[in-house]
Amino acid sequence: MPLSTQSQGDAEQYVLVASLDNARNLSNILKAITFKDHAIFSATPNGLKVTVEDSKCLQANAFIQAEIFQEFTIRDDSVGFQVNLTVLLDCLNIFGGSTVPGVSTALRMCYKGYGYPLTLFLEEGGVVTVCKINTQEPEEPVDFEFCSTNVTNKVILLSESLKEAFSELDMTSEVLQITMSPSQPYFRLSTFGNSGNAHYDYPKDSDMMELFRCTKTQTNRYKMSLLKPSTKALALSCKVSVRTDSRGFLSLQYLVRNDDGQICFVEYFCCPDEEVEEQ
Amino acid sequence: MDCVVTGGNVKVLAKAIHSLSRIGDELYVEPQEDGLALRSVNSSRSAYACFLFAPLFFSRYTVHSGHTFRCKMAIKSVQAVFRSLASLEKTVEKCHIELDDQNNRLTFTLHCKHGLMKTHNLSFQDSESLQAVFDKDSYANVFRSNPRLLVDTVMHFPPSLEEVTVSVSDERMWVRNHVEEEGDQSKAMLTELCLASDEFDHFAVQAHNSVTFCLKELRGLLVFAESTGLPMSMYFDEPGSPVVLSVTDSVLEGNFVLATLSDDSNHRKKNNSRGAHTLPPPPPDDFMNDDIDSYLIAMDTSVAPGPSATGPPTPQLADSICSKQTAAASHRTRLHSEEEEEDKTTDSGRPPNKKFCSLFFGSVLPPSPQMSTQPVSSQQVLASDSEDDVQ
Numbered sequence: 231m232p233l234s235t236q237s238q239g240d241a242e243q244y245v246l247v248a249s250l251d252n253a254r255n256l257s258n259i260l261k262a263i264t265f266k267d268h269a270i271f272s273a274t275p276n277g278l279k280v281t282v283e284d285s286k287c288l289q290a291n292a293f294i295q296a297e298i299f300q301e302f303t304i305r306d307d308s309v310g311f312q313v314n315l316t317v318l319l320d321c322l323n324i325f326g327g328s329t330v331p332g333v334s335t336a337l338r339m340c341y342k343g344y345g346y347p348l349t350l351f352l353e354e355g356g357v358v359t360v361c362k363i364n365t366q367e368p369e370e371p372v373d374f375e376f377c378s379t380n381v382t383n384k385v386i387l388l389s390e391s392l393k394e395a396f397s398e399l400d401m402t403s404e405v406l407q408i409t410m411s412p413s414q415p416y417f418r419l420s421t422f423g424n425s426g427n428a429h430y431d432y433p434k435d436s437d438m439m440e441l442f443r444c445t446k447t448q449t450n451r452y453k454m455s456l457l458k459p460s461t462k463a464l465a466l467s468c469k470v471s472v473r474t475d476s477r478g479f480l481s482l483q484y485l486v487r488n489d490d491g492q493i494c495f496v497e498y499f500c501c502p503d504e505e506v507e508e509q
Numbered sequence: 510m511d512c513v514v515t516g517g518n519v520k521v522l523a524k525a526i527h528s529l530s531r532i533g534d535e536l537y538v539e540p541q542e543d544g545l546a547l548r549s550v551n552s553s554r555s556a557y558a559c560f561l562f563a564p565l566f567f568s569r570y571t572v573h574s575g576h577t578f579r580c581k582m583a584i585k586s587v588q589a590v591f592r593s594l595a596s597l598e599k600t601v602e603k604c605h606i607e608l609d610d611q612n613n614r615l616t617f618t619l620h621c622k623h624g625l626m627k628t629h630n631l632s633f634q635d636s637e638s639l640q641a642v643f644d645k646d647s648y649a650n651v652f653r654s655n656p657r658l659l660v661d662t663v664m665h666f667p668p669s670l671e672e673v674t675v676s677v678s679d680e681r682m683w684v685r686n687h688v689e690e691e692g693d694q695s696k697a698m699l700t701e702l703c704l705a706s707d708e709f710d711h712f713a714v715q716a717h718n719s720v721t722f723c724l725k726e727l728r729g730l731l732v733f734a735e736s737t738g739l740p741m742s743m744y745f746d747e748p749g750s751p752v753v754l755s756v757t758d759s760v761l762e763g764n765f766v767l768a769t770l771s772d773d774s775n776h777r778k779k780n781n782s783r784g785a786h787t788l789p790p791p792p793p794d795d796f797m798n799d800d801i802d803s804y805l806i807a808m809d810t811s812v813a814p815g816p817s818a819t820g821p822p823t824p825q826l827a828d829s830i831c832s833k834q835t836a837a838a839s840h841r842t843r844l845h846s847e848e849e850e851e852d853k854t855t856d857s858g859r860p861p862n863k864k865f866c867s868l869f870f871g872s873v874l875p876p877s878p879q880m881s882t883q884p885v886s887s888q889q890v891l892a893s894d895s896e897d898d899v900q
Contacts, residue, residue, distance in 0.1 A: 391625060394600070398592045398627075425586030426614060426631040433624040 246341040249301035253337035255488040257322040263290035265459035269315035287501040288456045311365040321361040325354040374499040380475040383410035383444040391438035411447035450478040451503040463496040478502035510540035510608040513569040523591035525560045531729030537639045539579040540572045555768035557641040566760035580633035645753040648744035653711035656734035676719030721770040748772035
């Protein structure tokens with residue numbers, strides 16, 4: 231295999247080497263968080279975490295566990311760098327990102343350490359492309375301090391039911407209001423647009439509701455423009471967990487199944503837009 | 510108003526709103542004793558559409574008697590309620606439409622599968638009554654067919670085509686694309702389809718006329734007729750008086766009233782070129798004739814109302830507006846310019862040479878319920894011919 235022979239020799243110099251038989255398993259999940267150019271990569275022996283942020287109000291994380299990769303070698307406890315995500319995605323699809331079954335791009339991703347470029351070896355049908363993407367000084371991701379002990383309300387829904395709602399949302403509305411409550415209306419998405427308002431109510435006993443754990447009625451508004459990118463993750467996912475904490479911060483966790491049936495996670499954090507008095 | 514639509518009827522309602530959106534930007538809603546009326550009109554008031562859903566269409570239909578209410582709202586916002594037309598049948602079990610007098614909201618509640626409930630509270634404006642004046646029963650030419658026949662017919666015309674001309678004889682109907690007179694005739698392509706009378710369920714011709722009207726609205730109603738499988742009827746009289754396209758069922762009625770091109774230009778041309786006032790022969794033969802000139806002659810002459818056109822009782826509408834004589838006489842005193850209607854025409858640099866007469870609408874408050882059968886004398890909006898000053 232040309233990929234392995236070519237890079238075997240210098241494997242020792244790299245602090246991080248990650249190989250995938252199918253690069254689409256990485257590119258798909260990265261697409262779910264592509265709404266800004268810069269992505270912070272942090273690798274630990276557990277896997278790879280990619281973070282994208284917007285306006286310090288929205289943060290998206292994609293988690294790709296070490297097991298997803300055919301090879302995942304890391305020589306430090308943690309390795310961090312920042313690259314242009316759009317460029318990285320272009321490189322991952324350099325062979326056209328064909329969706330023909332049986333044809334896939336193999337990937338070997340290597341990083342020598344601080345100051346070095348991220349090197350991608352991509353192979354499809356015996357053709358190898360080497361891409362070097364300059365890395366940038368990694369920024370410190372915002373800590374949203376969202377911890378599970380502060381979660382007041384949590385629901386897990388099958389993505390199918392939310393996809394419908396998100397595809398129909400009135401985009402003339404500046405905000406999406408999410409109401410979660412132990413009593414009616416349980417889980418409600420509301421928009422306030424030019425032509426009036428709309429509410430989508432999910433009863434807690436719906437087939438689509440896998441888990442309903444709401445302790446307190448909470449109504450929060452989130453900027454539609456901030457939440458819009460999360461629909462990319464929703465489209466890929468099969469389940470979504472919606473959580474709010476006592477401050478009204480929103481966490482959306484998407485369970486994404488890749489081509490090989492393995493599971494990855496994408497998480498979005500969003501700040502509430504403004505305080506809404508509880509009814 | 511408080512009504513509930515269930516099952517497949519939700520899709521019928523959604524499709525109706527969808528086809529109304531082909532006409533205008535606003536949806537006029539009027540709950541009446543005899544059913545829910547949804548109407549729309551285009552900006553130049555040359556096309557009007559109305560669906561009336563009888564109380565039996567609904568599984569519950571209540572209106573406050575003695576209290577007339579009517580409103581209008583952006584049709585887009587109502588379309589948004591029924592956004593996913595394709596999956597509507599599978600997902601929506603029940604649609605509840607309710608008027609919230611207190612908050613001035615019209616509420617659409619969709620009860621969907623898995624207990625999901627979608628509530629749309631739409632704001633509205635009060636509106637005058639919208640009513641086209643037409644009496645299709647008095648029309649000379651009446652046709653009814655399976656929508657498939659017309660769908661297959663209009664399929665042959667490019668989407669960019671704006672108007673079609675329909676001509677009839679005792680046994681046949683010809684549908685062809687309308688070509689601008691001022692356009693470059695040598696570059697024009699003519700497409701004509703001939704339909705035999707036996708392809709129709711009903712084919713009654715009293716006036717050998719041909720009328721030219723917009724294709725877009727016809728397509729709009731065809732989408733509805735096809736999805737509901739209801740036969741479509743067409744009524745028309747003479748050039749200048751509107752054509753009525755209609756879909757009727759025991760629980761619903763849809764009428765699209767479209768202005769037709771008035772024929773005074775043809776007259777003018779005819780007076781210049783030929784003095785002949787012959788009977789309107791449609792193109793001599795459907796297939797053998799490939800001579801464009803003879804088509805053009807046929808187009809010229811076929812629009813002239815022949816003696817037989819005066820036979821049937823003239824509809825009030827034709828009386829009051831669009832006969833070419835009145836139009837010609839009144840074109841200096843027009844109330845409403847037509848220019849805005851033809852945005853596309855001006856965009857594409859062609860001269861605005863359309864001569865659609867507006868339909869008459871009673872823009873009245875309060876309306877008389879029997880207005881649809883009576884000519885309204887004072888509140889009519891008339892868009893008469895424009896730009897004929899070249900004479």
